[in-house]
Amino acid sequence: MSRIAVYGKGGIGKSTISANLSVSLARQGLRVVQIGCDPKHDSTRLLMHGAPQRTVLDYIRDMSPVDYRLSDVLGRGYLGIGCVEAGGPQPGVGCAGRGIISTFELLNRFKFDSDCDAVIYDVLGDVVCGGFAVPIRREYADTILIVTSGEFMALYAANNILRGIETFDGDRCRIAGIVQNCRDVEGEDERVRRFAAAVGLPIFAKIPRSDAFTRAEHERMTVMEMLADGEGAGSGHEDARLLELFDSMARRLAEGCELHAPHPLSDSDLEAVVLGGGAPRASSGETVEHPSSNLAMDHSILPKSTASGYLSKNVIYREPLHGCAFNGAMTTAVHLTDAVLVAHAPKSCAYISIQNITSSGRRTLFERGTLLPRSLLPSVECTEMGQPEMVFGGWEKLESTVKRIKGEGPKAIVAISACPAGIIGDDTGKIAELSEDGLPVIAVQTDGNMTGDFQQGVFAASIAIARALIDRERPKAPKSVDIIGEKAVVTNSQSNYELIAGYLERMGIDIACRFLYDTTIEDVRNFATASLVLPAYTDFTAQTIMSFFRDEYGMEVFDRAFPIGFDETCEWLRQIGGRFDAREVAEEIIAQSADAYAEAVEELRPSLTGKRLMVFTYNCELDWLLKTALDCGMEIVKICLVDYSQDMGFRTRLDVDLPVEMGYDPSKRAADIEELKPDVVLANYTAPNSSSTYVSDVIPMCPDVGFGSGLALAQRWARRLDTARRGLWEQDEQIYRDRYSR
């Protein structure tokens, strides 16, 4: 069977040549199918005598997959030639390349070529993307014709097509040659000849400019049909030549002609060849510096006037993206309790995000019977982008979904887009135009990971929601704070908040807004009434959100995170107490805990004094733990800080020299332990430890806040060191490896 792909610049005559070639092949007794791969869907129009043809992509969009039938999309034209049109979206929307992929998937499912002898693929213009390259992939076309005229742009497209073929084939030979479709422009023959020679291809056929094509088109038929049937045929030699020309092409293709490898030219060589020899015109010799080359990746100079001005660490440093912005935005925005989230995405994206959102809620319910409503009852709906949306665009589905939800009476709608929506060009941002008084529609156009990682999505959602809802005009409440930067997926966020809220309440301080954790729209509107913003963390995520509120709302932001460990908590309470004229209450709270802390430290010192502590961690803030270790008389022999996608830079307020190694290479761990001989090894993740030389324990990524955090861990090390008790399970690692690992 012959499978022939006809490529060339748009408007160069591919469809006319393809259709006439199909007729010639059919005249030789072959069973032929022609597939038009152009959204204009006019490839087979002349074969079908102008009869409308249902496109494959319209069919996929309109029909249930269980009802698909090949006969619904395979028309029968002149001489029984099978006619298929891929079709595609309207210009400017959707993804036509994806449409070609979908068409071929459906045709393959039907085994459409099982009873034919030749297939002609008539393919849109240039190889503009992977979708349009599908027919030249090996499994579809075994012969390629490249149609061009002598015009520069046509030859430029031809050369690009050769590049596309080279991408797939390397030196493999599949090109029959160049079909010169004459436009009768000056020097045409010579230019085409030079190009063909330069790329090492023969001119497979030269099709003269002829009014026979116009006459045939007027009759809604191919030239071959018109001439063969004699109707409308002009007199003479020219028509006979055309007839013979297409028959000859068909014969050679059917019988198997010599095929050639692609050898595309560089742009400068192409210009030299096509424009008549000589080297490309030299530049003036002046170097024009690209404006972007002066842009350092410095956070401080990036524009702050748009959401994209607040960039995640991964994005700034062009690191591999951890997670996707869609998920970060979903996980953040779901905490707007009276809003409905619309995930403009395939189900898989929304499903994965839901698992992330619910994970902490399920865990806390299971462990402690605690109910976290926002985690357990996310108000999320998905537009379920399917094949039709991928091809024709998903805007209508997003719009209809949002309009329907508006009728259900939510207080706000937040629409968040996944990768496919971004790739096909859906303008999710436009959905904000559906906002009404009292019903904001907030667009968070994350486009999956196209705008960045999980952290970037946290920023995008936070900023979009803040800008849409915060009311700057509300009067300030002097003894009121906002809380920002709580982590949505951490299991102790709520218990940490409750502890801090208890301290604040005792000091007579109100909380205007938790941004964003279990937060109502009214809470967000109140945000600017607070006189101070308290960050739950001061990691990179929180710092970025802090600078947003400083920059855009002029808010005063406290520079300490929720306090972890004894000293931090004392300091935090004293500063907050001072700021809000509640020093005495703060000291009362401290006094109630101070004796207990000192007593606990004294109890630990016999076990821990002189013991050597080594830490492997992603945590950039460890004072809460190091201070307690130092209070207990431990020696810190090394802190090994492993690179972390969400934070950077070790931070300490301790007035001691700490042996910190940044950017630690984890493969050195065993050797360093051997050399430094620690008694206690801490890490964020621990593994079975068959060594009897040290105790290993885990540092939580997000510790509990308050006075007792460091103590709780130190008490565990002391118990382990005192008893030297090690579970026998740790000796079974080899048994496990024999049965499970590979």
Added chain:
Amino acid sequence: MSRYIETVTPDSLSGAIFAMEGVERAIVLLNGPTGCKYYHSAISDNQLIRQSDFDPLKYPFTWYFGQPRVPCTYVDNDDYVYGGEEKLVAALEFLRDNISFDFIAIVNSPGMSLIGDDIAGIAGRVLGDRPHLAIETPGFSQDVCQGHELAALALLRSIGFDDSVQVVPKRVNILGMSLSQIHHYGDVLEIRRLLEGCGLEVGCALCAGSSLDDIRSIPSAAANIVIYPEFGIETARCLEERFGTPTYVCDGPPIGFAATERMLEGICELAGGSPEAMLEESRTARARAFAFISRVNSISGMPNGVTYAMEGCCSELCSYMEALTGYLGMTLTGATVLNPQTSQWYPLLSQMVAEYGFPEALSVEAGEAQADIVLGSGNTIAALKAQRRVFVGIETSLPTIGYYDLVPKTFLGISGTMQLLECVINALPF
């Protein structure tokens, strides 16, 4: 409650990835962003364990991102625009040169399947004749079972079968089981146990833990059995067409004594096994179950009339209904079908609901129904708990609320039926 349950369910991407993760010593390379990988790696390794701890430093960072399964090419915006070949080649070369495997499946994420990279061609160039498979379009928002079958069929097409292989009497292949099913490991163990107890030999459990060699031996089976029909019926048809292997298709997964006994008799008749020993085991189990049910019934009148609601794939719901209503006499008050696009079993479900006398139950979602017992995912059960609803939840689909099953659990077969009955009896409100 219902807002996300209907529109946010696992889809064909998960189905395809889990199908390929079910091949022993396979690597599933996700050609996509990291955001699509974390969940699939976590679930795959919970279902078929390969790691002993969660230390992310133990796995190559660049491709595995701290997890033991589903390495990915971490594509970003540039790759969507310029194509992802460079990263895909680098990932494949890394895996080829550093990781021990029998088979690589490359699965495009939804985004990457839009841009048309020739991942099959690229894989062929890098991997040469090492077994591999490229799934360019795992589907967009299609049911999870469609993704499973799409991948299973693609896998079969990629295998060079020996058509002259001799059929081995009493050898049976298991089809239609997926890592996406909550008790996958225990399910496979139980089905294997039952078949072997009937004197049958299990050839290949396709995408359910079998090796590439097992898959190559598929033509040697005397029969195929499809456990979850939505996950295996197309595959069975393909094998029947290609090798002439007859198939026993369970109406739904064998949940409950009646369904299990039907399955045992059906497959034994087709493959030449002897079901008597397993049927006797079933009768023994029924006797023990009877004692407990009868005792509870004697003091409470239950389980007759106790209400329940359920969510799941269509055929699965048929099976649960047969067990809970047909066997225990319980009353169905709501049901949510999670595979609306592939619910060929919906007519059977409707018929059963009508015959049992609860025709209205199918119009009430599981989460909205008044029910003493709810069979569903951990998400659904937790969501109902958050609404302060009074009921007992039985987890029948992923995700779980958080319980670690060291003892393999199943609701299939004889052991699974006893497990289900145990859950139900302990959930009765008396």
